[in-house]
Amino acid sequence: MLKAVLVIGDGMADRPLKELNWKTPLETAHKPSLNHVAKTGISGIIDPISPGIPPGSDTATLALLGYNPLKTYSGRGPLEALGSNIEISRGDVALRCNFATVDENLVILNRRAGRIENEDGSKLAASLRKVKLKESDVDFLFKNTVQHRAVLVLHGSKLSPSVSDSDPGKAGMKILEAKPLDKSEEAERTAIILNELTCKFHEVLKKHPVNIERTKHGKLPANAILCRGAGVVPNVTSLKEIYDVDAVCVAATSLVRGACKAAGMKLVDVKGATGTPQTDFIAKARTAVQMLKQNDFVLLHVKAPDVASHDGNIRQKIEVIEKIDKMVGYILENVNLEETVLAVTSDHTTSSFTGNHEGDPVPVVISGFGVRIDGVESFGERECARGGLHRIRGMDLMPILMSLLGRTKKFGF
Numbered sequence: 416m417l418k419a420v421l422v423i424g425d426g427m428a429d430r431p432l433k434e435l436n437w438k439t440p441l442e443t444a445h446k447p448s449l450n451h452v453a454k455t456g457i458s459g460i461i462d463p464i465s466p467g468i469p470p471g472s473d474t475a476t477l478a479l480l481g482y483n484p485l486k487t488y489s490g491r492g493p494l495e496a497l498g499s500n501i502e503i504s505r506g507d508v509a510l511r512c513n514f515a516t517v518d519e520n521l522v523i524l525n526r527r528a529g530r531i532e533n534e535d536g537s538k539l540a541a542s543l544r545k546v547k548l549k550e551s552d553v554d555f556l557f558k559n560t561v562q563h564r565a566v567l568v569l570h571g572s573k574l575s576p577s578v579s580d581s582d583p584g585k586a587g588m589k590i591l592e593a594k595p596l597d598k599s600e601e602a603e604r605t606a607i608i609l610n611e612l613t614c615k616f617h618e619v620l621k622k623h624p625v626n627i628e629r630t631k632h633g634k635l636p637a638n639a640i641l642c643r644g645a646g647v648v649p650n651v652t653s654l655k656e657i658y659d660v661d662a663v664c665v666a667a668t669s670l671v672r673g674a675c676k677a678a679g680m681k682l683v684d685v686k687g688a689t690g691t692p693q694t695d696f697i698a699k700a701r702t703a704v705q706m707l708k709q710n711d712f713v714l715l716h717v718k719a720p721d722v723a724s725h726d727g728n729i730r731q732k733i734e735v736i737e738k739i740d741k742m743v744g745y746i747l748e749n750v751n752l753e754e755t756v757l758a759v760t761s762d763h764t765t766s767s768f769t770g771n772h773e774g775d776p777v778p779v780v781i782s783g784f785g786v787r788i789d790g791v792e793s794f795g796e797r798e799c800a801r802g803g804l805h806r807i808r809g810m811d812l813m814p815i816l817m818s819l820l821g822r823t824k825k826f827g828f
């Protein structure tokens with residue numbers, strides 16, 4: 416049976432830049448392996464969501480896994496929770512949270528509590544978990560993930576994700592009251608619970624020994640929790656059920672891991688994989704190749720190009736693209752393309768000029784047994800646009816890959 420690897424360079428696609436003589440970082444980078452995939456494959460461009468719509472990494476990943484993002488996306492919080500190995504079931508409401516520093520009037524001084532260390536975050540989170548809610552039929556889980564980041568999961572009956580954020584998104588503003596976003600009893604109840612937690616969390620945090628110690632050492636106290644992005648687990652059918660494939664996700668970013676977990680994929684942890692430009696690219700490639708032995712589909716995601724683009728660091732973006740090229744080189748050396756389909760794409764365009772995700776299409780290439788090789792010889796935004804795949808939607812990629820694997824079902828007789 417054929418197998419498939421999908422390599423996703425997060426935010427790898429870009430717009431032409433003046434600094435690069437109006438070429439993109441991908442067009443500028445030295446990338447013999449990516450070009451080899453283009454030469455031996457079929458190329459095209461993808462609108463991750465639809466033309467002109469700037470995608471988030473969450474909606475784009477769901478799309479690249481074959482789901483209609485407009486129908487399945489149900490918020491960032493639950494994906495973040497799933498990706499951080501937090502169990503969350505249907506009916507639970509999950510939110511992304513930040514440890515923050517506020518003054519006595521609950522005005523935010525720092526949204527990240529000075530990027531609080533993981534150890535301090537863990538101690539504070541342990542105390543927050545002891546808070547008791549008035550409503551006895553609802554319980555909650557609060558877990559810190561990395562630095563100031565945390566996840567809150569509400570579990571119980573009659574909850575709703577239709578609540579507004581308590582996080583105003585910037586310093587200098589007061590913590591917001593969470594409000595119901597519809598007229599349902601559930602939304603109202605959920606908002607009340609969230610506001611109760613905001614108050615109780617602040618009471619615990621402001622006198623917590625960890626924060627007293629932080630203040631003594633001139634560090635910002637993490638004396639409040641800001642919440643945003645309420646959502647429920649997306650209601651999607653697993654890849655196993657749709658295509659009968661055992662699928663694995665090699666990614667460090669919790670949001671991408673969460674989307675993969677929602678699709679029923681196994682998550683693997685790679686030593687040295689950090690979700691930053693300093694990640695161990697080859698360790699990830701090695702893990703992907705190993706995973707392919709026992710599984711049918713491996714998604715290999717690298718966050719680094721997106722980080723460089725948000726920082727407007729063109730040089731670094733080119734460097735990480737060249738490292739992704741070496742990673743793809745490792746895969747080419749270690750898998751047999753007569754037995755494996757290899758695809759490379761990006762989840763969205765991130766402009767190094769604007770520092771934002773943009774709605775431009777991204778390049779894609781598929782190489783392996785059965786593909787109709789076209790004349791494209793280089794992997795880039797403009798070169799791939801000349802290829803035989805033409806212009807497809809994000810959600811079209813997975814059926815195309817699975818059809819090459821012989822895993823799609825006939826429609827009609």
Ligand code: ZN
Nearest residue numbers: 425426472762
């Ligand atoms: Zn992304």
Ligand code: ZN
Nearest residue numbers: 426721765772
């Ligand atoms: Zn981004």
